[in-house]
Amino acid sequence: MGLTVALDAMGGDFGPQVTVPAAVQALLHSPELKLILFGDISAITTQLTLLNKLNHPRLSIVHCDNVIANETRPSQALRHSKGSSMRMALEAVAVGDADACVSAGNTGALMALSRYVLKQLPGVERPALISEIPNRNANHTWLLDLGANVSCDADTLFQFAVMGSVVAEQTLGTSPRVALLNIGEEAIKGNDLVKRCAEMLAESPDINYIGYIEGHQLYSDKADVIVCDGFVGNVSLKTSEGVANLFIDCIKRNIGRNPFKRLIAKWLFRELFNSLQQLNPDQYNGASLLGLRGIVVKSHGSADTTALENAISQAVYEIKRQIPMKISDRLEEVLLERHY
Template sequence: MRIAIDAMGGDHAPAEIVKGAVQAAAEWKDTVIVLVGHRERLEPHLDGQMDANLEIRHASEQIGPDEEPVRAVRRKKDSSMVVAGKMVREGEADAMISAGNTGALMTTGLLVVGRIEGIERPGLAPMLPTADNQGMLALDLGANMDAKPEHLLQYALMGSIYRSSVHGIAKPRVGLLNVGTEAAKGNELTKAAYELLEQAPIHFVGNVESRDVLQRACDVLVCDGFAGNILLKAMEGTASMVMGALKEEFTRNWRTKLAAAIMMPGLRGLRAKMDYKEHGGAPLLGVNGLVIKGHGSSDARAVKNAVRQARIALQGQLIRSIKAEISGK
């Protein structure tokens, strides 16, 4: 398999992206890693570490974090992100990974890679941390701010297939994000979506409140991108605040520092549980190829884990399974 990595996208590009790619190429010899970006800027970070399964695909441009997505994708045809997308579309790569501009990657997925026939709105599906370390796949968490009931139905189908193909869950539980667990709760969107999900060929467990997300009330959480992105940002902010408060308390005086030393293994475990780097990235489900969005602050470990994630999805024939379910092809 061949995996293209946008080496110019992300806060720590290209150094950390290249480092993660080198580590991935060294571990998985059966996978060709293609670094897409400006050759002269990438080569110094390789330091001669060019394994046989590590390649560079030159791209003279890059899309910045603050550029308007549609305009950037249309004008910068030779940007690292667009070139990686073209490689997926044309079969030169089986998957692409980027930690760059989220809006631009969504646009690349839609305009360059293209949608799966029958999919109206692709969804961004990151893993949310849970108390039992199993995680919860949630979509859509920001690709589309508005949604119709039919879109939420497609998210449920794709999310269920992803959990089954990639994570090996035989019968993923699908929940609908709502303000209450009763079937009649919610706005017009969630009420209409509830009826569709009840009839869908999935294991639908009903409405799920946001307070129950960390307890893994379901394996796949379905929502529109507006509510989903608010949920994600609230969780990120809460985790940051809690870790910051703990650090402040444990460094207050010598007694708390001693307590911190004793509790350090548990604190490291808590931090790792909330760490996005462990999951690698979020797939953009619904496009006609495997596209994975890495966190903007991805380091080498996150990049390597994104490659691992892509490998598992490819081995599980994720895209083929979604096509068969949605379009019958």
């Protein structure tokens, strides 16, 4: 099994300044990994020279003339994407030169191009963006969709549950508890979308569906996989970041530049700071696009070197677990069951 990751070296707010050091770190930490960097060769080599890693045996560069800007609409990105670092990285996966693609570029463009270049798995209506979120008991929880689909129907939401379940099962080793995010726990609560999807999940023997959970239970370890549409998931995740930032601000204001207060705060609240770190998007970096014929990991645009390395590790993890194939197999089983 190959372990080659195609990295869009131009993506994100900082481009090669972050992607290249992240690539070098990732190679250092995984001896079996190979990386192909897609982007402006002079910008990439400048960074590699600075790091004294110009001739790394497991790193190659493919020059690309174009970059898809952060403000480009997905439809525009599709039309004018030829030769762009993002598209060429995806094409490397499509033709088998790489086993996964990682990009910190424009999310909408990445989703549109991924669908166009890699295509969906059979039976998948829409790919979904999934990520791990922190958890009160330091266990794993996955939330999807995080914004790939601003409006969904019940079938799509059901597929998200199946795909999320497959991903979680790979880590947990048991059948994950799947819940729908809703505005109440009782069956009567919610909109038509969640109610219809709840019925489908309750009928499906392959999914360990545990019912609705509410926003305040996201981090409570009540469910392993939490399913919602992309609008709700995106708002919910970003709201969490907003609250975490509110606290970080508060702490900073309280401690100020006083080194004594800093020391005491660190002693007293090591665990609190870890939690705040966990809710920092850079830490849970590496949201995966599920449902495609290939592995695509989206990094935060603002990711730093460590965060982008996390996204690369996420891609390696998915390559090793053959996530797309497992999703495809499971969907086939579930859909067969639903129809016969």
